[in-house]
Amino acid sequence: MSTTTPDAACDCPAGGGSASRSKQNGVLDSAPKMAVEATRQSEIDTLGLSGEDLLSMHRFMVLARLIDEAAIRQNRQGKAPFVIPVSCHEACQVGTAWAMRRGQDIWLPYYRDLAVVLVAGMTAFDVFLGIFSKAGDPTSGGRQMPAHWGSRRLGIITGSSPIGTQIPHAAGIAYAVKFRSEDAVVATWFGEGATSEGDWHEGLNFAGIHKLPVVFVCENNHYAISVPQSKQMAVENVADRAAGYGFPGVVVDGNDVLASYAAMKRAVERALSGEGPTLIECKTYRFQPHTSDDDDRTYRTREEVEEARHHDPLDRFSADLKTLGLMDDARIESLRAEVKAEVDRAVADAWAAPDPDPATVLRYVFEED
Amino acid sequence: MSTTTPDAACDCPAGGGSASRSKQNGVLDSAPKMAVEATRQSEIDTLGLSGEDLLSMHRFMVLARLIDEAAIRQNRQGKAPFVIPVSCHEACQVGTAWAMRRGQDIWLPYYRDLAVVLVAGMTAFDVFLGIFSKAGDPTSGGRQMPAHWGSRRLGIITGSSPIGTQIPHAAGIAYAVKFRSEDAVVATWFGEGATSEGDWHEGLNFAGIHKLPVVFVCENNHYAISVPQSKQMAVENVADRAAGYGFPGVVVDGNDVLASYAAMKRAVERALSGEGPTLIECKTYRFQPHTSDDDDRTYRTREEVEEARHHDPLDRFSADLKTLGLMDDARIESLRAEVKAEVDRAVADAWAAPDPDPATVLRYVFEED
Amino acid sequence: MAQKNVVTAIHDALHEEMAADDRIVVLGEDVGVRGGVFRITQGFMEEFGPARVIDTPLAEAGIVGVAIGMALHGLLPIAEIEFADFIHPAFDQIVSEAARIRYRSNNDFNVPLVIRAPWGGGIHGALYHSQSIEAFYGHVPGLKVVVPSTPSDAVGMLRTAIRDPDPVLFLEHKKTYRAITGDVLDEPYTVPIGVADVKREGEDLTVVAYGFMMHTCLETATRLQEDHGISVEVVDARSISPLDKQTILSSVRKTGKAMVVYEDNRTYGAGAEIVATIAEEAMFDLDGPIVRIGGPDIPAMPFATSLEHFYLEPEPDQLYRRMLDLARF
Amino acid sequence: MAQKNVVTAIHDALHEEMAADDRIVVLGEDVGVRGGVFRITQGFMEEFGPARVIDTPLAEAGIVGVAIGMALHGLLPIAEIEFADFIHPAFDQIVSEAARIRYRSNNDFNVPLVIRAPWGGGIHGALYHSQSIEAFYGHVPGLKVVVPSTPSDAVGMLRTAIRDPDPVLFLEHKKTYRAITGDVLDEPYTVPIGVADVKREGEDLTVVAYGFMMHTCLETATRLQEDHGISVEVVDARSISPLDKQTILSSVRKTGKAMVVYEDNRTYGAGAEIVATIAEEAMFDLDGPIVRIGGPDIPAMPFATSLEHFYLEPEPDQLYRRMLDLARF
C-alpha cells in the first residue's frame, strides 16, 4: 500500500481548542454580580469555561472580524480578487469550534468558516496566503479559491465549492473513527441552503443509522446568496429536519457564542459517548454580501442589515465580558490594536510571499513516485 | 412550437376511479350489524363509499393478485423473463389509487404498482403486453422492462428504473397543475428505500415550499431488496420525515384498504383545497421475492413470510365484505374464477400479439418529422 | 440591428420569449430578485412575477427534476444552473430522465426543457467555476448540447432551443459574456441546432473550435494572415450534439489540413470525436497530420493567475505556432 | 491455477484481500446478507461482520460520499454500485470530490477508493440495466477507469486497484460474469492499470476492443483465420484511463490497419479517443481507413429480445464482414 494512504485525516499534535475544556473558572469569581450577570455567570459555570477560555474565544472573534475587514479592503484595492466574508458568524463559529479539540478532532468547515479554521489552528498568515493564492497557501497552494479550507496537519478536511458534498464525507470519516475506536469527534459546518441538497439528506441518514460520532452544524443566516429561507424550505427550523434521521436537532441563538458553545459541547459529549449525531442550528445573519462578487442590495433592504447590526455577536460578547469584569473599553481597544497589527503583518507577509510556479500546474493529479 | 409539446400529461376522458367519490352507501344498510361490524360500517359511511365501490375495489385487488400469480407462472415457464410481484401491496395500492380520479388526476407509480395502474385504467392485457415486451405494450412498446409504467392517455407518467427520480417530476407536474389552475391532484408512489435518495428529499422540499397539490405515498414493506428498514433509516416511521418539509406525515395500516383510502382521501382533499402536500406511509409487506431475479431466502426467514401471510390484505378485505354481507364464499369463488378467466385470456392474447419490429429500435430518440 | 454583449443578448432574447409565451418559466438559484448571478434574468421577477421566475432551493437534481415535471405538463421550463460546474448533481436526472423519456415511452411523452449553464474558464474561477462539461453531455443520446459563442448565435440558438420539443443543454461561455459583443438582428430569427458555422473563410488550414477558444482562434487566424499571408478557415462547431459533420468535413476537404481546438481536458474530450470523424471520413483528403489541441488533463483550472494562465496557454503563443507549423507542413 | 468464471474470480480475490487487510471495507446496496445481487460478496457478511460489510441505504451519492470519507481516514473502502446505470446520482461525488481531492489539496489528501460497478448489455437488462458508462468517467482527470474482461485480468487489476492510493472505477461487464471462464493463478499477482494486452497476435489487422465486445472480436478473429486465413491482432484496451497508447500504436504500426470496437453509444464514446489517438500518431503508418464500430446512438438497449439483438448487431455478422473488408482493403 502506498505510503500516502492516510492513516488518519489528522496527524497534528494534540492541544489547543478547548483542551482546557475541564478547567475551572477562577477569574470570574471576583467579577461584580447583579441579577442578570449572575445568570450569565452561572451559565458559564455550568459550561466549565475559564476566564482564560472566554478571553481567548473573544480574541478569536476579534481576529476573524479584523481579518474579514482587511480582506474586504484588499479586495477593494484590487489585491484580493475574491473574498468570502464571515462577519456576524463569528459567535456561532467560535462557539461551536471551541468544543472541539484542536489536533484531535476532525473539522469539515465550509467556505464561510474563517473563525472555525482559526480555532482549528490556521493563522491569519495562512488565511492571506490563500487570499493572495500564494505557493505557501496551506489549503491548496493557490489552486483553489480562497476559503476552500484544508490541512491534513490540522485535521481540516479539504473542501470544494459544490455545496453540501462534505456532509457524506463527514459521515464516512465518523464511520472510520468509530471503526477504529478512536477518541475523536467529527464536525461539519454548512449554511441553511446546503440542507436542500440530496447529499445533505444522504449524509445525515447514514450518520443516523450508524449512530456516528459526528456533529452537523448549520449556520442559518437566512439567505443562500439571495434566496431567503422561505424559498429554501417550508419549515421554520432547519433543526426540525433531524426528526427524519433519528437524532436530536437543536436550535440555538447563533449570535450568542456561549449558547453555541453549550449546544456543541452537549453534542460532542453525545458523540463521544456513542449516542450518535446531533444537528445544531445556529440562527445568525450575514452583515456583508455573500462574497465580494455579490451585490446584496438587490435582495435585502439596508434597514434589515442595519437592524441586524444591532445584534452584532461581537459587541454582545464584548459587553458580556465587560459585565463579567473580564474586559473594559481600554482593554478592548488595545486588543483590537494588537490584533489589527497581527493582521496587517499577515497581509504584508503573505503579499510578499512567492506565487506558485506555473510548471506545478500539472502535478498531483495522481500519486507521484 | 412542436405539436408534440404536451398540453397536459393526461388527455384521456374523465371518469372511473373514485368518480363515485360522493355517492351514498346504500347496499350496506341491509347488512347484519354486530358491534365490530358496526364500527367498520360507520367508518365506511364516513368515507362515503358505496357498496359498489367496495366491490369494485375488491375486484381490483383480486385482479392484481391473480395477474401476479399468472405472471410468476409465466416466468417459471420461461415465457416471462422478468416479473415484479405485487402480492400484499394490493390494499394500500387500491386504497390510495381509489381516491384519485381516473382520467383527471395524475399518477406517478413505481414498478411495484400493478394495482395502482389497474385502477388508473390499464388492463390485464396491457400488463401482459408489457411482460412479454410486445409491440403493443402501451408503456414502452417493449423497450423497457415490464412494470415501468406509463401512458399519456391515462395520465400515468412514464417511469424508469433508477429509484426515486420520479419524486421531483411529481412536484414539477404539481407546480404546473397549480400554475394552470387545473382541477387535478398529482400522486406518486414509492418504497421506503426510495426515501433515502437525494432526489426524494429535493422533491418533497420543493413541494412543501410551494404547497403543491401532490400526495407522496410510501409503500413501506420494510425491505429494499434485502436491506431491512433498520439499515435504511434510523426512524421507525417514514412519515416522520415530513416534519422536515412542512407538511403532514401520516402512518396507515397498508394492509387495510379502507384505512389507506381514508388517508389518501384526506390528502387529496388537502391538495385540492390548496393546503399542500401530504406524505402517507402505508405499512405493508411483500409476500414474494423482490423480483423474479431475487432469492429472498438469503435475507428473511420463511417464518417471517408465513407470519405475514396471516395478515393478507386480500383475505382481510374479503372477510370484511363477508361481514358486511356484500360477499360470501360462493361469490368470492365465482369472482376469482371470472377474474382468472380474464387474466388467462389476457395472457393468451398478449402472448399472441406481435413482437416489436427490430428496425424501430432507432426511432424516437428525438421528435420525428 | 443592435450591438450587444452576450449577457445582454441572452437577457433580451429570453425576455422577448417570456413575454410572447406564458408557458415559459425560468427556475434556478438566484434567478429571482437577484436576477441571476450573471444578470441574465435581471428584472424578470418584477415583470413576470414569482410564479414564472422561480428562485429554487439549492438543489440541482431537484431543479432539473422539477423542470422535467413542468415540461411533462404543459410548461416550457428554462432551468438555470448557476455554474456549469454545479450541474453534476443533476447528471442522473438529465441522462436517465430528460434524455430518455421520449425513447423509453416509445414517443408517448417528451420533455421540452432547456437547461442553461455558464461554463468555461479564464475568468479566475478556479477548479469549480471554470469547467467545460460538454463532453459528458454530448455523449447522451436524446439530449442536444449547444455552445454558441457570439451574441447573434446565442440569441438564435436560444430561440431554437426553446422551440425544441426535446431537452437542450444550452452552454454559455462565461468569458464571452461581457468580452464578446456583436450585432444582433432586431427581428426574431433562429439559428438551427446541429449546424456549424464558418466564422472565417480560408484556404490553407481548417480550425474547428467552439466557445471562447473559437475567438482566440479567430484572432490567431487574423495574425497569421497579416504576418504570413496564411489563410485559416475557422469553423465554429456551435453545436456539440448533434455535431455538424458535413460542414466540418467540407472545410477539411477544401483545405486539406485539420486542427481541432478546445478548452476542456484533452483526453476523451469533445475534440476526440471531431478528430475521429475527420480521420474516418476525410483521411484520404488530408495533406498533413490532424492536430488536436485540448486543455491539459488536470482536474481543472487553478485559481492563481500564473496557474490559470498555464492551463490556457502552456507554451507562449502555442496556437499561433502550431497553426503555422500545420499550414507549412 | 484454477478455472473460474469472472464472478468467482472477483469474489475470491476480494475475499483474499479482505482477509489480508482489515482496513478494507465493502459497502453498497445488498452487499451484506444478500451477498450482492451478483453474489460477488457472498458469505462476506458472515465472515467479516457488518462493520466491514455494510448494507447501505439506497443512495448512491451517499455511498460514494461516505466511502470518500472512509478513504480519507485510514480505511480502504470498496463501494459497490448495484448496476453501473445507477452510478449517475454519484457523478458529482466522483467527479468533483474523489477525483479532485489530491489535486485541489496540492497533494495534502488522497482518496484510496475503489468503486465497483457491473456494466454492459446483452443480458436482457433493458434501458437501465445495460449501460456502458466508461466514456463519462474516462474523461475525468484524477480518476482511473478499468474494464477487465477475463477472470485473470479482473483479479490482477482488482488487486492493483485496491493498492492504488487514488480512486479507481472498476467496471465489470455483466455478460462476462458467468459466460467467461479462464485460468487464474493461485499465487497473488497484479496486473497494472494503464497497460493494454494483446489477447491475440496477428499481422493483417488490429482490432482494439474491451469488455464483452473483446470476446466477440476474439471469436470473430478465429473465424476469419479459419475461413480466410486472415490474421487479426486483438488488443484488449483493459484500461480506459489511463489509456495505453503505446501498445495500441505499436500494434497498429505493425498491421497497418486499425479497427476500434465498443458496445457503448458510438458518438463521443471511448472509441473516439482511441480512433483520434491512432489518427494523430499513426496516420502515416496506415494502409487503410480507420474503422470505428460503436453501438447506435439511442438512449440504451431496449428490453425485447429482438430490439436488444438489433442494438448489439444491427446487421447480421457485421463485425465479421467489416473486419474482412478492412483486411482486404
Ligand SMILES: Cc1ncc(C[n+]2csc(CCOP(=O)(O)OP(=O)(O)O)c2C)c(N)n1
Ligand atoms: C452545488 C452548488 N450549487 C450552487 C452553488 C453556488 N452557491 C455558492 S454559495 C451558495 C449559497 C449557499 O447558501 P448557504 O448554504 O445558506 O450558505 P451561506 O453562504 O449563506 O453561508 C450557492 C447557491 C454551489 N457552490 N454549489
Ligand SMILES: Cc1ncc(C[n+]2csc(CCOP(=O)(O)OP(=O)(O)O)c2C)c(N)n1
Ligand atoms: C438509483 C437506483 N439504485 C439502485 C437500484 C436497484 N434497486 C432496484 S429496487 C431496489 C430496492 C427498492 O426498495 P424500496 O424502495 O423499498 O421498494 P420495494 O422494492 O421494497 O417496493 C434497488 C436497490 C435502482 N433501481 N435504482
Ligand SMILES: [Mg+2]
Ligand atoms: Mg445561508
Ligand SMILES: [Mg+2]
Ligand atoms: Mg421496500
